[in-house]
Amino acid sequence: MDKATFNELASKRLVYAVPDMEQVPVRKDITFKQIGELALKMDVYYPWEMEPGTTRPAVILVSGGDLSPELLVRGKDIGLYISYGQLIAASGFVAVTFNHRSIEGYTKLHEVGSDIDDLVSYVRENASSLGIDAHALCIWAFSAGALYGLRTAMRGTPPYIRCIVSYYGGMSILNKEYFHYSPEEEPTFQEFSPVYYLRTEPGNIPPLFIAKAGLDQPALNKSIDEFVQEASTRNIPFTFVNHPAGRHGFDIFNDDARSREIIRMTVEFLKEHLI
Amino acid sequence: MEEQDNRDNQEQDDFRLKPVVYAIPGMEEAIVQKDIVYKTVDENELKLDVYYPSNYTGETRLPAVIFVHGDGPPEFLKDAKEWAAYTCWGQLAAAMGLIGVTFNHRSTEMLAKLYEAASDVDDLIAFVRDDSKMLGIDANKIGIWVCSAGGPIGLRSALRDNQAYIRCIVSYYAISDLKVYYEEPQEETEFPGPPLPDLSQEVLDEFSSAALVNKSATVAPLLVVRAGLDDPRLNASIARLVTMAVTKNVNIDFMNHATGQHAFDMLDDDARSKEIIQATLEFLKIHLLEI
Numbered sequence: 001m002d003k004a005t006f007n008e009l010a011s012k013r014l015v016y017a018v019p020d021m022e023q024v025p026v027r028k029d030i031t032f033k034q035i036g037e038l039a040l041k042m043d044v045y046y047p048w049e050m051e052p053g054t055t056r057p058a059v060i061l062v063s064g065g066d067l068s069p070e071l072l073v074r075g076k077d078i079g080l081y082i083s084y085g086q087l088i089a090a091s092g093f094v095a096v097t098f099n100h101r102s103i104e105g106y107t108k109l110h111e112v113g114s115d116i117d118d119l120v121s122y123v124r125e126n127a128s129s130l131g132i133d134a135h136a137l138c139i140w141a142f143s144a145g146a147l148y149g150l151r152t153a154m155r156g157t158p159p160y161i162r163c164i165v166s167y168y169g170g171m172s173i174l175n176k177e178y179f180h181y182s183p184e185e186e187p188t189f190q191e192f193s194p195v196y197y198l199r200t201e202p203g204n205i206p207p208l209f210i211a212k213a214g215l216d217q218p219a220l221n222k223s224i225d226e227f228v229q230e231a232s233t234r235n236i237p238f239t240f241v242n243h244p245a246g247r248h249g250f251d252i253f254n255d256d257a258r259s260r261e262i263i264r265m266t267v268e269f270l271k272e273h274l275i
Numbered sequence: 276m277e278e279q280d281n282r283d284n285q286e287q288d289d290f291r292l293k294p295v296v297y298a299i300p301g302m303e304e305a306i307v308q309k310d311i312v313y314k315t316v317d318e319n320e321l322k323l324d325v326y327y328p329s330n331y332t333g334e335t336r337l338p339a340v341i342f343v344h345g346d347g348p349p350e351f352l353k354d355a356k357e358w359a360a361y362t363c364w365g366q367l368a369a370a371m372g373l374i375g376v377t378f379n380h381r382s383t384e385m386l387a388k389l390y391e392a393a394s395d396v397d398d399l400i401a402f403v404r405d406d407s408k409m410l411g412i413d414a415n416k417i418g419i420w421v422c423s424a425g426g427p428i429g430l431r432s433a434l435r436d437n438q439a440y441i442r443c444i445v446s447y448y449a450i451s452d453l454k455v456y457y458e459e460p461q462e463e464t465e466f467p468g469p470p471l472p473d474l475s476q477e478v479l480d481e482f483s484s485a486a487l488v489n490k491s492a493t494v495a496p497l498l499v500v501r502a503g504l505d506d507p508r509l510n511a512s513i514a515r516l517v518t519m520a521v522t523k524n525v526n527i528d529f530m531n532h533a534t535g536q537h538a539f540d541m542l543d544d545d546a547r548s549k550e551i552i553q554a555t556l557e558f559l560k561i562h563l564l565e566i
Contacts, residue, residue: 214524225521228529232514235503237533237547239554240517244524257566258526265528265554272550 006071006078012252014083016263021083021090024048027130032098032122033115038069040115042098042122043076044130045085050094055128057136057162057274058094061085062116062152064143064169066102075099080142080252091267093274094132096123103144106173106181109192116152124160136274140165140266143248147173150194157204163273164206165266168213168248170220171195171227178219195223198230208238209269211262213246220248239269293541295363297552304329305369308410313378313402314395321395323378323403324356325410326365338416338442338563339374339403343396343432345423349382360541364420367552371560374412376403383428386453387472389482393428400432404440415440418563420555422447423537430484434491441495443562445555448502448509448537451516452485455508485515488523496526498558500551502535509537530554 001009025046033040050056061084063075075081076097088095100115101108120137127134137160141149146169153161172193173179181189190196198205208231212224231238241262247253251263306327314321331337342364344355355361356377368375380395381388400417407414417440421429426449433444450456456471457479480486488494497520501513520527530551536542540552 212521225518228521229514229518232501232510232517232531235533236531238531240527240529242521242524242527244526257561261561265557268554268557272546 001065001067001071003071006067006074009080009249009252010074010078013079014087014251014263015255016087016251016260017083018087018090020048021086024086024089026085033118035101038073038101040099040101040119041073041076042096042119043085044132045089045095045097046131047089047092047094050131055131055133056092056094057138058096058123058130058132059088059138059140059270059274060096060098060120060123060149061088062139062141062145062149063097063100064141064145066104066144068102072102073099080249084140087263087267088270091270093138093270094130096132100148103148106179106189109148109188113148113151113192116148120152135160136162138163138165138270138274140167141169142167144170146170146194147192150197151192154194154197154201154205155191157201157206159204161206163209163269165209165211165269166194167211167251168216168220168246169194169210169224171210171223173223175219175222175226178222195227195230198227198234198236202234202236205236207269207273208236209266210238210240211266212240212242213248213250214242214244215246216248239265241265290538290541291358294359295367295540295552296544297367297540297549298363299367299370301329302363302366302370305366305375306331307365314398316381316391321379321381321399322356323376323399324365326369326375326377327411328369328372328374331369331411333411336407336411336413337372337374338418339376339410339412340368340418340420340559340563341376341378341400341403342368343419343421343425343429344377344380345425346383346392346428347424349384352382353379355379360538367556368559371556371564373418373559373563374410376412380428383424385471386427386474389427389474389478393431393482396428396432416442416563418443418445418559420445420447420559421449424450426450426484427453427482430487431482434484434487434494435481437491437493442566443496443498443559445498445500445558446484446516447500447540448505448513448535449484450509450512451499452483452512453479454483455512455515483512485512485519488516488519488525491523494520494523494525496528496558496562498528498530498555500555501529501531502537502539503531503533504535505537528554528558
């Protein structure tokens, strides 16, 4: 992604809002991981009425986007994640947004995967000082963030992951029509394909909410369709929604009733599974 | 033998007495107009009940949800709208600020009388719209809820001809493609007993929501719900509908109740049943009252 596109994106906020959500308290720029010179940081958004010393379930927002080193340190500071942090906090949960490294055309999957793992570990180890219930987490991933976000959420089905949300997320990079990998790379591509976990670890998968943008790239949408079909066959507890007129990023680009309906449904889903 | 019959009767009676596992406080205060005749066939009157919000004064027209019950032997179905679950659904719709319509339709008698039962659903919808003023219903805002083996006839009426007044469609563990039942072996079928009648491709398509969605230029927003423990063939039919809906990029919500039985809304008193029922009521509210 170039700088101009990033800057345009950075100004966009969610098309759904609740009153006064901009005023929720935020703790900004907590470093959760240091890689040489690079400090990976997170922001934590809190409900207004939260008493000191108490904890709440938390939603961890995993961003997509292949960002340059210059831009990735601003990844969490775009309107999309700021407004989601605020909306989730205004809905009664703690929200965590954070920066992670980029997958650089699927060549750095393990590096990014370790960033997500480390963020979750940091949040759980520091749960009480962060005001987070370490046993009630949701991973909410966007776009390519689903590849590594859902890997962390589904691998070994950790019991503290109570539910999973994926918005216009990549569900598989195994389709050879679109992705090229050698036999040696296949295990890595499996590890970063959420659909793979439906086949290998179908027991104990937490409830999933999958949103698809009807006008998204065919490769991405095919992976979602494959995931939905597999999840049905495996009888996984899940909810699937399609936004027929939705672009990739419908939650900031499609200012329409269907976008707002889907975001509202997602908040209801969080309330159902985190409380 | 007689003992077996008694047991069967008792099970049927119990089923009829089972309420929906989700309730809204005060929902039983809905105002009900009972037993309005919408059609007379061979001296048998087919009737509907209409549920209104408890504060309804009759001054405004409200959108309506029509609940299409499932299929079964004629004797079993004759008072379906009196079953506790349909009373609950009518009350739940009213508690959301909508009008709930429950009604009796005839049996398809193992698909042998598909058109007779389907004409009942068509005639009920026409009656509700023609008499909408008297009933207080907004004729241009109708939602259709179908379940189980009511799918073929209910989804046909809901999806055929892309009627603009059909604003949304809810399908609970409903047969969504009749062809599945003709392609696979007969054992453990939803329709035990006599063999299924020969139906032409055209008839199978007319009564299969998957084919109707494929044919339609526009489809009203759909909420499709699946019970994980249901008959595999019924679930195979739902999979075809969902695949068709995503291929055609329609406005669809799909919810799977992994541990749910057929009729989970009456039989499985658990968190997922409640979540799905609540989401259904929200769905109806959004598409009938807000958009």
